[in-house]
Amino acid sequence: TKQYDICLLPGDGIGPEIIAEGVKVLDAVGAKYDTRFDCKESLIGGAAIDAVGDPLPAATLDAAKAADAVLLAAVGGPKWDTTDPAAPRPEAGLLGIRKGLGLYTNLRPVQIFDALAGASTLKPEVIEGVDLMIVRELTGGLYFGKRERFYDEEGAGTDGARGQRAYDTLEYREYEVERIARQAFEAARKRRGKVTSVDKANVLETSRMWREIVHRIGEQEYPDVQIEDLLVDNTAMQLINRPADFDVVVTENMFGDILSDEAAQITGSLGMLASASLGDSTALYEPSHGSAPDIAGKGIANPLAQILSVEMMLRYSFGMNEAANDIRRAVTEVLDEGWRTGDLKDAATPADKVVGCAGMGDLVVSHL
Amino acid sequence: TKQYDICLLPGDGIGPEIIAEGVKVLDAVGAKYDTRFDCKESLIGGAAIDAVGDPLPAATLDAAKAADAVLLAAVGGPKWDTTDPAAPRPEAGLLGIRKGLGLYTNLRPVQIFDALAGASTLKPEVIEGVDLMIVRELTGGLYFGKRERFYDEEGAGTDGARGQRAYDTLEYREYEVERIARQAFEAARKRRGKVTSVDKANVLETSRMWREIVHRIGEQEYPDVQIEDLLVDNTAMQLINRPADFDVVVTENMFGDILSDEAAQITGSLGMLASASLGDSTALYEPSHGSAPDIAGKGIANPLAQILSVEMMLRYSFGMNEAANDIRRAVTEVLDEGWRTGDLKDAATPADKVVGCAGMGDLVVSHL
Ligand SMILES: CC(C)[C@H](C(=O)O)[C@@H](O)C(=O)O
Ligand SMILES: CC(C)[C@H](C(=O)O)[C@@H](O)C(=O)O
Numbered sequence: 001t002k003q004y005d006i007c008l009l010p011g012d013g014i015g016p017e018i019i020a021e022g023v024k025v026l027d028a029v030g031a032k033y034d035t036r037f038d039c040k041e042s043l044i045g046g047a048a049i050d051a052v053g054d055p056l057p058a059a060t061l062d063a064a065k066a067a068d069a070v071l072l073a074a075v076g077g078p079k080w081d082t083t084d085p086a087a088p089r090p091e092a093g094l095l096g097i098r099k100g101l102g103l104y105t106n107l108r109p110v111q112i113f114d115a116l117a118g119a120s121t122l123k124p125e126v127i128e129g130v131d132l133m134i135v136r137e138l139t140g141g142l143y144f145g146k147r148e149r150f151y152d153e154e155g156a157g158t159d160g161a162r163g164q165r166a167y168d169t170l171e172y173r174e175y176e177v178e179r180i181a182r183q184a185f186e187a188a189r190k191r192r193g194k195v196t197s198v199d200k201a202n203v204l205e206t207s208r209m210w211r212e213i214v215h216r217i218g219e220q221e222y223p224d225v226q227i228e229d230l231l232v233d234n235t236a237m238q239l240i241n242r243p244a245d246f247d248v249v250v251t252e253n254m255f256g257d258i259l260s261d262e263a264a265q266i267t268g269s270l271g272m273l274a275s276a277s278l279g280d281s282t283a284l285y286e287p288s289h290g291s292a293p294d295i296a297g298k299g300i301a302n303p304l305a306q307i308l309s310v311e312m313m314l315r316y317s318f319g320m321n322e323a324a325n326d327i328r329r330a331v332t333e334v335l336d337e338g339w340r341t342g343d344l345k346d347a348a349t350p351a352d353k354v355v356g357c358a359g360m361g362d363l364v365v366s367h368l
Numbered sequence: 369t370k371q372y373d374i375c376l377l378p379g380d381g382i383g384p385e386i387i388a389e390g391v392k393v394l395d396a397v398g399a400k401y402d403t404r405f406d407c408k409e410s411l412i413g414g415a416a417i418d419a420v421g422d423p424l425p426a427a428t429l430d431a432a433k434a435a436d437a438v439l440l441a442a443v444g445g446p447k448w449d450t451t452d453p454a455a456p457r458p459e460a461g462l463l464g465i466r467k468g469l470g471l472y473t474n475l476r477p478v479q480i481f482d483a484l485a486g487a488s489t490l491k492p493e494v495i496e497g498v499d500l501m502i503v504r505e506l507t508g509g510l511y512f513g514k515r516e517r518f519y520d521e522e523g524a525g526t527d528g529a530r531g532q533r534a535y536d537t538l539e540y541r542e543y544e545v546e547r548i549a550r551q552a553f554e555a556a557r558k559r560r561g562k563v564t565s566v567d568k569a570n571v572l573e574t575s576r577m578w579r580e581i582v583h584r585i586g587e588q589e590y591p592d593v594q595i596e597d598l599l600v601d602n603t604a605m606q607l608i609n610r611p612a613d614f615d616v617v618v619t620e621n622m623f624g625d626i627l628s629d630e631a632a633q634i635t636g637s638l639g640m641l642a643s644a645s646l647g648d649s650t651a652l653y654e655p656s657h658g659s660a661p662d663i664a665g666k667g668i669a670n671p672l673a674q675i676l677s678v679e680m681m682l683r684y685s686f687g688m689n690e691a692a693n694d695i696r697r698a699v700t701e702v703l704d705e706g707w708r709t710g711d712l713k714d715a716a717t718p719a720d721k722v723v724g725c726a727g728m729g730d731l732v733v734s735h736l
Binding site: 076081083084085089091095121122123126142143145147148149152161163164165166167168169170171172173174175200201202203204205206208209211212213232233234236237238239240241254255257258259260261262264265266268270 | 444449451452453457459463489490491494510511513515516517520531532533534535536537538539540541542543568569570571572573574576577579580581600601602604605606608609622623625626627628629630632633634636638
């Protein structure tokens, strides 16, 4: 019997409900493949702020580091929303664990389940064949640069104006771009062999450096992979115009945040998309959606993105590809049979095919 | 007879062809409304680099300042693409004239012409009723903050790594946010009374300041206008999910660049969208699309966005609303009659309804 330690981070909103279904599936897979997953919960996000005043308690980071993989649900909610620079924010827990574990690579695959293709607001012929992977740099850029707000008494600066000033810094170093570029090229090799590198090189210096480094790595180390540059504004357009043309899309942290959500929405089923955050040691897996505080505690949340983040964990952390394929097949079958959570149902869904969070988890387990 | 001086900036690629059609329409409107528009061309962008080595010659900025309005076509092209920080870039001409004229407000209306609704990759029921206005801050943020690239010999910084480093700075001052917020609220008052303010307040300090200031201005000065906050990643999703729900969307420079192009693409007809850049004196009008170097010089470019930027000029700079309405009506009629440029045609367009750039300009004039 193999054994792995899993650090569970339920977080906020629907987090605790959906992570329970992820664990259910993990246990079922473990039983089938003679593997024991020992899961232990730790605090993160708003829940951690409420309990101990810190969105990322040291004990949580330690537990995550010690584990073989981390399964996160979601953080945040209006309860903790504030513009006070000094107040603790749930998101700081997420950013802190990304940085603390060195999770510089965020993989966000975007695919369409046939049974749910109708949910897209895009025309069927446009989304047909969409299968792309956003590779988002996750520990650099505006998210982690120096930031400050202050009151400028003097009116320093060219315009001589007094008042508040604030800045954030978008910074990258050579090695940060090199390593994320390699991740993108590696991913492309296992896929259709094409990398679209997204930047704003006609304006930003970080983008010009990004573009040079991506090309150098590509030409020297991955001559078999095709590289294309696309400006971020144009990418925002082309994802809507011709989403099926993209294979791997690599970009810096903030652009990746925006474009990965845009790409996710193209499927029409955000509740189906998972992501993997990889670094040099422990990796973290989470749904691409948020904590959905409006439906928290009602038992109606969709656990499938969480379950598919377990699929990614098996694949990327444990090399259990067969088990991972099982999960994907089980989810596909459940959907093909017409089962839907509230967010996935449409006018044609019969009432008796709508299930809750736990019900959906049970259905997936029954198909494993 | 009224008289206005117009500074024409044809720029690069299809710029010269389309601006000629804009001028044709301007002259026709002038004749009808007893107004003389004296147009004078100046150099900008790649054309200016080639002629005098500078994407924004001093003479151009002077001519723009002296004019009553500026009509720009497009700048840029692969000929001048470079990642060399020291090389002149066409885009620097555009950024320079925005800064030089103090054009801090960029208005990008997104509407759908009925005749072209089918061009959208979104489902008809999703784009029905789309009528939104992106108000983009245009002279601040990452576009104008301090930026630098250097080789770090020492490996300074926490990670001790040597190599290249680059940074860009996202900076805002209180008055910059106040004035763009007012522009958004004013626009909303003339429309459906709702402002969506887009930021990334869960991560960026500039966003937290932005959010506070927008709310203060809104509550104190525009209590009749509804304010909603939306994170930039969520906005990228909602523009695809429910574009018709947006009225005015206000955001900082880089987010506005990305989201306005995304919103434009939703219509499926980028060749139909114009924008106005306003400051405290001379305003500038331009198509939302680029210089399309691949079709330059062939006489097949679509001049309608340029013509609609003339419409915006008449409206915002000269208060000639009747004349502006004329242009919009003329364009609508031409499209309703089935005339199309190459970019607008589809499988159902008869070959004899496809016209070139000048042909389209003539058709619009004939409907004025
Ligand atoms: C919650 C937030 C800080 C986070 C991000 O912006 O990275 C989220 O949007 C994401 O994409 O994982
Ligand atoms: C050409 C480029 C610098 C410009 C910008 O990013 O502002 C363009 O994309 C635009 O949106 O007007």
